[in-house]
Structure formats: structure tokens, C-alpha cells
Amino acid sequence: xxxxxxxxxxxxxxxQQEIINAAALLFQEKGFSAVSMRDLAAHLNIKAASLYNHxxxxxxxxxxxxxxxxxxxxxxxxxxxxxDLTTQQKLEAIIQNHIDITIRLxxxxxxxxNDWIHLENENKEKYRHLRNTYEDKFRAIxxxxxxxxxxxxxxxxxxxxxxxxxxxxxxxxxxxxxxVEVEILQRDLPKTLLNGIIS
Amino acid sequence: xxxxxxxxxxxxxxxQQEIINAAALLFQEKGFSAVSMRDLAAHLNIKAASLYNHxxxxxxxxxxxxxxxxxxxxxxxxxxxxxDLTTQQKLEAIIQNHIDITIRLxxxxxxxxNDWIHLENENKEKYRHLRNTYEDKFRAIxxxxxxxxxxxxxxxxxxxxxxxxxxxxxxxxxxxxxxVEVEILQRDLPKTLLNGIIS
DNA sequence: AACAAGCGCTAACAATCGTTAGTTTTGGCA
DNA sequence: TGCCAAAACTAACGATTGTTAGCGCTTGTT
Numbered sequence: 006x007x008x009x010x011x012x013x014x015x016x017x018x019x020x021q022q023e024i025i026n027a028a029a030l031l032f033q034e035k036g037f038s039a040v041s042m043r044d045l046a047a048h049l050n051i052k053a054a055s056l057y058n059h060x061x062x063x064x065x066x067x068x069x070x071x072x073x074x075x076x077x078x079x080x081x082x083x084x085x086x087x088x089d090l091t092t093q094q095k096l097e098a099i100i101q102n103h104i105d106i107t108i109r110l111x112x113x114x115x116x117x118x119n120d121w122i123h124l125e126n127e128n129k130e131k132y133r134h135l136r137n138t139y140e141d142k143f144r145a146i147x148x149x150x151x152x153x154x155x156x157x158x159x160x161x162x163x164x165x166x167x168x169x170x171x172x173x174x175x176x177x178x179x180x181x182x183x184x185v186e187v188e189i190l191q192r193d194l195p196k197t198l199l200n201g202i203i204s
Numbered sequence: 205x206x207x208x209x210x211x212x213x214x215x216x217x218x219x220q221q222e223i224i225n226a227a228a229l230l231f232q233e234k235g236f237s238a239v240s241m242r243d244l245a246a247h248l249n250i251k252a253a254s255l256y257n258h259x260x261x262x263x264x265x266x267x268x269x270x271x272x273x274x275x276x277x278x279x280x281x282x283x284x285x286x287x288d289l290t291t292q293q294k295l296e297a298i299i300q301n302h303i304d305i306t307i308r309l310x311x312x313x314x315x316x317x318n319d320w321i322h323l324e325n326e327n328k329e330k331y332r333h334l335r336n337t338y339e340d341k342f343r344a345i346x347x348x349x350x351x352x353x354x355x356x357x358x359x360x361x362x363x364x365x366x367x368x369x370x371x372x373x374x375x376x377x378x379x380x381x382x383x384v385e386v387e388i389l390q391r392d393l394p395k396t397l398l399n400g401i402i403s
Numbered sequence: 404a405a406c407a408a409g410c411g412c413t414a415a416c417a418a419t420c421g422t423t424a425g426t427t428t429t430g431g432c433a
Numbered sequence: 434t435g436c437c438a439a440a441a442c443t444a445a446c447g448a449t450t451g452t453t454a455g456c457g458c459t460t461g462t463t
Contacts, residue, residue, distance in 0.1 A: 020440085038237035039322065042421060054422080055441050063421065093402055119318070123238065147401075157403050160392040166377045167370045167396050174373070178365045193359040197366050201400030202346075203292055204356050219410085241451060253452080254411050262451065 021059045024049065028066045029112035033176075037067055037120035067120060068128040074110055074117040075135040078102070082142045092150030093199060096168075099143070100195050103172040107179050108187065115176045140165065168198060220258045223248065227265045228311035232375075236266055236319035266319060267327040273309055273316045274334040277301070281341045291349030292398060295367075298342070299394050302371040306378050307386065314375045339364065367397060 027048050031040045042063060046053040060066055081102045085095055107114055121132050144165055150156035156164075175190075182190075226247050230239045241262060245252040259265055280301045284294055306313055320331050343364055349355035355363075374389075381389075 034321075036235060036237055036321065038235055041419075043419085051440085052442065054424095054443080057422070058440050122235065154403060157395075157399075157401050159395050159401060160388050162377075163389060163392045163396055164401050167393065170370050170373045170376070171366045174369045177369070178361075189359050190362060193362045194366065196356075196358055197362055197400075199400050199402045200356075201396075201398050202356050202358060202363050203398045204353060240449075242449085250410090251412065253413080253454095256452070257410050 024056060024059055025066055025069055026112070029070050029116050032067070032070070032120055033112045033115040037116070037123045064125055064128070067116075068124060070113045071117045071121050071124060071132055072128070072135070074106065074113050075121075075132055075139075077106060077110070079135050079139050082139055085142075085146070092146060092153065092155040095146050096150075096199060097195050099146075100172065100198065101191065103175055104187070104191060104194070107175040111176050111179060114173075118173055118176075140169065143169065171198065223255060223258055224265055224268055225311070228269050228315050231266070231269070231319055232311045232314040236315070236322045263324055263327070266315070267323060269312045270316045270320050270323060270331055271327070271334070273305065273312045274331055274338075276305060276309070278334050278338050278341075281338055284341075284345070286348075291345060291352065291354040294345050295349075295398060296394050298345075299371065299397065300390065302374055303386070303390060303393070306374040310375050310378060313372075317372055317375075339368065342368065370397065 024045070028040070028045055031045060031048065035044075042053040042056060046056055049056075082099065085098060090098070117132075121129070124132055144161065147156055147161055147164055151158065151161070171194075178190075179187075223244070227239070227244055230244055230247060233239075234243075241252040241255060245255055248255075281298065284297060289297070316331075320328070323331055343360065346355055346360055346363055350357065350360065370393075377389075378386075
């Protein structure tokens with residue numbers, strides 16, 4: 006019985022993840038509000054009502070997508086230890102993590118960026134908190150870099166904005182590219198962001 | 205009679221622009237699909253049906269917003285003459301234009317970025333064409349800069365992506381800031397994008 | 404005073420929305 | 434084979450969607 010329950014649970018989780026993955030794809034294409042539960046069900050070859058055997062609401066699907074990605078980002082940046090890396094190395098690790106997540110969770114990342122605004126109540130609050138935590142950590146790394154003289158004397162908020170904007174929307178670029186070109190991205194994106202483009 | 209028609213036309217155009225401006229604000233906040241005609245009407249203190257004395261459809265409102273901004277960008281970049289400026293000067297002019305449009309047309313710019321996907325048929329095609337024209341011109345400027353040795357040997361598409369992504373989403377940053385800080389943006393954003401941040 | 408146009412209104416339409424209730428099908432284990 | 438639960442189905446709900454038809458008030462011109 007416990008084995009059965011376990012097995013069923015796994016099945017249910019798999020189906021649930023299929024639904025969430027299909028939703029992420031559709032949300033990326035048309036945006037959360039423009040995707041109906043009937044759209045989503047049709048892409049899974051079932052009827053809308055059947056979705057509710059696996060998920061409890063449309064809002065829950067969105068929250069699960071957005072919060073998963075946001076948590077991955079926060080977890081990664083919190084794992085960067087304070088002392089044993091130069092600022093440049095820390096920033097390179099952050100860039101690399103954005104590239105990784107972009108490749109691994111393309112649809113969900115796009116969905117997080119575009120549709121977090123449609124989260125409700127505690128879900129929205131949770132997302133905002135995760136994002137603020139991430140930005141604060143990023144800011145702290147840059148601030149320390151400036152104090153050590155490793156980062157130029159340019160307005161901190163402008164660096165934060167321009168870095169994070171570029172990194173967060175990498176998925177727009179990635180969907181057009183083949184895997185070969187990912188290597189070019191890994192090589193030249195850090196250069197571009199860290200050292201600029203003017204000879 | 206012709207004077208009357210002219211006068212009425214002006215009135216109608218003003219009201220139409222009020223509707224479009226209110227729509228741009230709401231579309232920025234909640235996204236095109238999540239804003240109903242009743243929402244929009246309520247913010248203008250009229251009923252939804254009354255909107256149709258001034259506009260012909262929700263789609264027309266979106267198209268008018270998106271295409272206006274896209275045309276402003278294309279017009280500006282096409283006005284940059286090919287020979288009398290260095291690559292750096294051309295890029296600085298482009299950055300400045302993005303800052304200007306961000307300040308002048310904040311809501312409409314946000315709407316263009318987020319909601320162009322909901323354009324239909326010829327409107328979507330028109331937008332895509334304007335955007336491609338803009339990107340091609342931008343690419344050409346960078347290509348010439350690389351050939352002249354004014355731009356570093358970094359993958360062209362990565363520069364295009366990282367520049368345009370940052371510039372297009374300036375409105376996210378601008379909405380938080382006061383006008384005093386715009387001067388800092390004008391001073392430090394070109395530095396950041398062109399010369400990087402590592403000392 | 405009569406007219407016309409602009410611009411608001413109410414009422415209604417067909418379609419679609421997220422979701423629930425209740426029923427049938429399916430597939431694996433006793 | 435018979436059982437049971439997972440997961441599909443049909444039908445329907447109340448709300449909301451974009452939009453149209455038609456009416457009436459206001460305002461300025463003839």
C-alpha cells in the first residue's frame with residue numbers, strides 16, 4: 006500500500022510536471038492572461054476539467070513556475086562565498102548561472118520575467134522577496150568591488166540595472182540560437198558586460 | 205462646414221489620444237490581455253460602449269501605441285548619417301535617443317515591449333518590420349565600427365543583444381527614479397555599455 | 404426655432420473564461 | 434476475473450469578454 010501510494014504519487018507528480026511544462030511553453034508564447042485552461046488542456050490532448058485532477062488552479066501553475074526559477078537564482082547567488090574570489094570571478098559565476106538557467110529552464114524563465122505580475126497575494130510577495138534578496142546580494146558584490154577598486158567608479162544602480170536586464174532576458178536570444186553558439190555566448194558575454202565594447 | 209469638421213476632428217482626436225494614453229498606462233500595469241474595455245472606460249469615467257465613439261477596437265488601440273513608438277525609433281536611427289561621426293558618437297546618440305523616448309513615452313514604450321505579441325496580422329507584420337529595420341541599422345553601425353577597429357573583436361550578435369535589451373527596458377528603471385537621477389543615467393549608462401565596469 | 408453632430412448612456416449579444424459536480428473509462432494488482 | 438483508484442470525460446455554473454444597436458442629452462450652427 007505504501008509502495009502503491011508512492012508509485013501513484015510519482016505518476017501524479019510527473020503528470021503535474023507535464024502540465025506545468027506545457028503551461029510554461031504556452032505562457033511564454035502568449036502570456037499568462039491570454040492562455041486559457043482549454044488551450045492548455047488541448048496541448049496535452051485532454052479536456053480542461055481533467056487538469057484539475059492534477060493541479061488546483063491556474064494561479065497555482067503560475068506560482069509553481071515563477072517561484073521555482075526565482076528560488077534557483079537566489080540559491081545560487083547565496084552560495085557565492087564572500088572572500089575567496091575576486092569581484093570579476095564572482096560576476097563571471099553569476100553570468101554563467103544565468104546562462105545555465107536560461108538553457109535549462111528557458112520557458113519557465115521567460116514566464117517568470119513576463120508573468121510574475123499576475124501572481125496574487127502571498128505568491129507575489131514571495132516572488133518580490135526572492136527578487137529583492139537576489140538584487141541586494143548582487144548590489145553587495147558590486148559595492149565591495151568598488152570599495153576594493155576592482156570596479157570602476159560608475160553609478161552602482163546603473164550597473165545593477167544594465168547587468169540584470171541583460172542577464173534576465175537572455176532567453177530571448179537563446180531561443181534563436183543553436184547549442185554551438187552557446188559557447189560563443191559563454192566566451193563573449195562576460196567580456197561585453199565586464200569590459201565593454203570600445204577598443 | 206469644413207471648419208466645423210476640422211474642429212470636431214480635433215476634439216475627437218484629443219479624446220482618442222486620452223483613451224490611448226490611459227490604455228498605455230493600464231497595459232503597462234497589467235498587460236494587454238488582462239485589461240478589459242470596461243477597466244479602461246472606468247479609468248476615463250465613462251462606460252465601455254462609449255469608447256467606441258472614438259476608437260474602433262481594442263486591437264486598434266494597441267496597434268496605435270506600439271507602432272507609434274516603433275516608428276519613432278526607426279526614424280531616429282535612420283537619421284544618423286553614415287560618415288561624419290565616430291562609432292562611439294553614433295552609439296552615444298542611440299543611447300541618448302532611448303533615454304529620451306523612455307522619458308517622453310514611458311507607458312507606450314513598456315506597452316510596445318510587452319504587448320506587441322498581441323498584435324494581429326498586418327499590425328504585427330508592420331511592427332516586426334520596423335524592429336528588424338532598427339536592429340539591422342544598429343548591426344550595420346557596429347559592423348562598420350569593428351571593421352574600422354573602433355569596436356573590440358567580440359561577437360556582433362552578443363553586442364546587439366546586450367545593448368538593445370538594456371536600452372529597451374530602461375523604462376523599468378526610469379519609473380523608480382526622479383528627474384535628478386536622469387542626469388546620472390545620461391552620464392553613466394554610455395560609460396557602462398561602451399567601456400564596461402572593470403577597472 | 405430647427406437641425407445636426409458629438410458623445411454619453413442602457414441593454415443586450417454571442418463567445419469565452421476558470422472552475423465544480425458527477426460519471427465513465429482505464430490500467431494495474433489481488 | 435474482479436476490484437479500486439487514477440484520470441479521463443460530459444455538462445453545466447456564473448462571471449466576464451469585446452462589441453453592436455439604439456436612444457437621449459448637449460452644444461453650436463443655420
